[in-house]
Amino acid sequence: MSTPPNLPTSLPEISRSGNLYRVAVVGAASLKGKEVAEVLNDRNFPAIDVKLLDDDESLGQLETMGDQITFIQSVRAEQFDNVDFTFFASDQSSTRKNWPIARRVGSAVVDLSYALEDEPGATIRSPWIERELHNAIQLDLQPGPAVVAHPAAVVLSLLLLRASKAGKVNRVVATVFEPASEHGQRGMDELHQQTVNLLSFQQLPKTVYDAQVAFNMITRYGDNSSDALESVERRVLKHYQRLAGKDAPQPSLLMVQAPIFHGHAFSVFLEMEQPVAVGDLTQALTGEHVNISRVAEETPSNVNAAGQGEILLSVGRDANHDNGYWLWAAADNLRIAATTAVECAETMATTRPRGQIQ
Secondary structure, eight states, rough: OOOOOOOOSSSSSHTTOOOOOOEEETTTTTTHHHHHHHHHHHHTEEEEEEEEOOGGGTEEEEEEEEEEEEOEOOOGGGTTOOOOEEEEOOOOHHHHHHHHHHHHHOEEESSSSSSTTTTTTEEEEEHHHHHHHOOOOOOOOOOOEEOOOOHHHHHHHHHHHHHGGGGGGGEEEEHHHHHHEGHHHHHHHHHHHHHHHHHHHHHOOOTTTTTTOOTOOOOSSTTTSSSSHHHHHHHHHHHHHHOOOOOOOOOOOEEOOOOOSSSSEEEEEESSSSSHHHHHHHOOOOOOOOOOOOTTTTOHHHHTTOSSSSSEEEEEEEEOOEEEEEEEEEHHHHHHHHHHHHHHHHHHHGGSSOOOOO
């Protein structure tokens, strides 16, 4: 079903010229898919039609798009006809199966599943970091897939690039606390069921993690888990290096699966070459997408970061090292991923043909 457009006032020139686009969200029933649909509406993306597509289990499910109620349709080849932008928020197998169809009909592809990160012509992107580095991406008339950077890599890139403005960073040690929502609804449901079963002394479901995650923190999943935590760690580092560049501080990273449903939390130790006043470091970190918590304010947490499209941050000095500093940060992983995806589409809109809708 179609959704009436709310024309934006702050998108690229191509949007202001009156062009309207047809959009498809594959995996619309997933956590990321729902977030993408919400961000499209919040940012007034110039869409005359948004198709919500998913597998058979979700067919007919009603979803809200702005003031309109629409429903999820099946993923079929004809659904991609005349679609200008396709967001893949599905699982990796669905993305690999369907993205060639979208590509073949000329749709720009934005991948939130990471399935296409090694495809020829694919680019791992974060417009936040591109703006921070004043690095405008040069897009072809038919650009390759835009792969949404892992939200943890986006947060670390932004914080460490800005910290470097306060002085040379000699060493970075970062611990990232992974939420269940990074594993989609299945990960959320398994954490919930484990919690319930533990309290009632019943056997724990372990399909996703193959380990106890309720009331527990681990750095490794079981051998039969659906994904490995080490692979997430490698992806975050890979995306960080692609975003921040070779001259940025290279962090030592540990991923920890935390018993939380939603939102990343970060503990980051910085060792500067020379002592820096906390106020100067805080000033360097301040800027777009970063909300600094002052002493009298609530400490950043994954709870108060929920639904916010920015990083909540507090800064403190290490008690034993004059040139050591601690950053404690929290961010909504799904909101950052969805915002990144929609901003990628906004920049890609400049390469879409002007004139009437295709």
